[in-house]
Amino acid sequence: MHSLSFGPAGIPQRAAGKGIVRGVEAVKELGLGCMELEFVQSVYLKEEKAKEVDEARKKAGIRLSVHAPYFINLNARAPETMRASIERLYLACKMGGIAGAESVAVHAAFRHENDSKTIQKKILEACDEIYERLDKDGIKNIQIAPEYAGKKSQWGTLEEVMEIASIDKRLRWCMDFGHAHACTNGSMTSKKAFDGLLEQIEKYDKNYLKDLHIQACGITYTEKGERYHTPFESDESTLNWKGMIESLKEFKVGGMFIAETPNQEHDALLCKQYYEEL
Numbered sequence: 520m521h522s523l524s525f526g527p528a529g530i531p532q533r534a535a536g537k538g539i540v541r542g543v544e545a546v547k548e549l550g551l552g553c554m555e556l557e558f559v560q561s562v563y564l565k566e567e568k569a570k571e572v573d574e575a576r577k578k579a580g581i582r583l584s585v586h587a588p589y590f591i592n593l594n595a596r597a598p599e600t601m602r603a604s605i606e607r608l609y610l611a612c613k614m615g616g617i618a619g620a621e622s623v624a625v626h627a628a629f630r631h632e633n634d635s636k637t638i639q640k641k642i643l644e645a646c647d648e649i650y651e652r653l654d655k656d657g658i659k660n661i662q663i664a665p666e667y668a669g670k671k672s673q674w675g676t677l678e679e680v681m682e683i684a685s686i687d688k689r690l691r692w693c694m695d696f697g698h699a700h701a702c703t704n705g706s707m708t709s710k711k712a713f714d715g716l717l718e719q720i721e722k723y724d725k726n727y728l729k730d731l732h733i734q735a736c737g738i739t740y741t742e743k744g745e746r747y748h749t750p751f752e753s754d755e756s757t758l759n760w761k762g763m764i765e766s767l768k769e770f771k772v773g774g775m776f777i778a779e780t781p782n783q784e785h786d787a788l789l790c791k792q793y794y795e796e797l
C-alpha cells in the first residue's frame with residue numbers, strides 16, 4: 520500500500536539547469552515525495568547519469584516517474600514513424616528504468632481512421648517488443664503507462680487506458696485530471712465530479728487506486744480538448760483543484776501525484792499542504 524506522494528513535472532526551479540541528480544535533492548529539500556523526468560522533447564539521460572540518479576533517488580527516498588517523448592504514435596501509418604516511435608518509447612523506459620523510475624506516461628497513439636480495438640492491438644504489440652528488449656537489458660522495474668489523453672484526436676479515453684492495463688499486466692495507466700476536465704467539456708468543477716471519476720475507477724479495479732500515476736494541472740480547453748496548462752489557482756481554469764484533493768484523500772488513493780502546471784513545485788506543495796490539512 521502506497522501513500523500519496525506529491526511532486527513536480529521536471530526539475531524544481533531552485534535546481535534549474537543543474538541536472539536530475541540535483542533535482543532529486545531539491546525535491547527532498549522541498550519536502551516533496553516524487554518527481555517526473557520530462558523526456559517530452561527527447562530522452563536526454565545517458566546510462567551513466569541514470570545510475571547516479573538511481574543512487575540519489577534511493578538516498579533521498581523519492582519516487583520517480585517519466586513522461587515519454589511527445590513524438591510517439593504507436594498507430595502511425597508510415598512504418599518508419601512506427602519504428603521511431605517504438606525506439607523513443609523503449610529508450611524512455613530503459614533510461615527511466617535504470618534511474619529507478621516506476622512508470623512511463625505516454626500519449627500512446629493518434630486515432631486516424633482506426634477503431635479503438637485496432638489501435639489497442641497495435642499498442643500491445645509495440646509494448647510486447649519493448650518489454651522483450653527491456654528483459655534482455657535486465658530492466659524489470661518499469662511500467663509503460665498509457666495516459667488519459669487530452670485531445671479527442673488521440674487514443675486514450677479513461678475506459679481505453681484502464682482496459683489496456685487490465686489486458687497486459689506489465690502495463691499500468693496514467694490518470695490526467697487536467698485532460699479529464701478538458702475532454703468532458705469542463706466537468707471537473709466539484710468534489711462530486713472527482714468522486715464520480717474515482718468511483719468509476721474503483722468499480723473497474725480497486726487495485727488501480729492503490730498506486731495511481733496521476734498528472735494534474737489547471738487547464739483551458741476547446742471542443743477538441745486541451746488548449747494549455749495553467750496554475751491550479753488561475754482564473755482561466757475551472758478545474759476544482761481543492762475538490763480533486765479532497766476526493767483523493769477520501770478515497771485513500773495512493774501513488775504519485777505530479778503537478779504539471781507552469782509553476783509545478785509551488786503547485787505540488789499547495790496540493791500537498793491542502794491534502795495534509797484535511
Ligand SMILES: [Zn+2]
Pocket residue numbers: 586624626666
Ligand atoms: Zn501527458
